[in-house]
Amino acid sequence: MYARAVCSLLKLQRLHQGPRTVKEYFEDLETTLTKINIPNSDESKITMFVSGLRREIRDVVELYEYSSIKKLVHLAIKVESQILKKTTLKNTHNDASTNLQGRMQTTFIRKLLLPIFQKKSLHTKRFLKITFSPLQLSHQPKLPI
Secondary structure, eight states: OHHHHHHHHHHHHHOOOTTSOHHHHHHHHHHHHHHHTOOOOHHHHHHHHHHHSOHHHHHHHTTSOOSSHHHHHHHHHHHHHHHHHHHHHHHHHHHHHHHHHHHHHHHHIIIIIHHHHHOTTSOHHHHHHHHHSOOOOSSOOOOOO
16 A cells, blocks of 8 residues: 555656646546545645646746636646647648748749750750859969968
8 A cells, every 4th residue: 555655656746748638637647646645735736737737838827827726727728729729830831831842943943944955956964064164264363372
């Protein structure tokens, strides 16, 4: 019996939200507190709950006042949902932006570069040799000694 209580206390100390949802984290916290069977006030539950939340949720939740653990959990779930929405929208925007850049690059190559190389009078090797050949000077520059 004593060993089980010690294990539960250690679990309680290490309990953090991690990748879980706020609801899952709170349920785990409640289960662990029930196993320990130590009377806990709402204040101590609130302190334990807030300290184990992910930083981005904790930072927002700490800005508000709450009178009960139920209100706090509800607030944390709302904050988590807002963060998830922002992250989803940001990822969707980044994917669309990258896709647009790829399409623009393809369009540039098709419309501007391909017609240059498709002309019969202009050969690719000759074009590259003329355009990218090193600059030839009529006299050698004098370097300071």
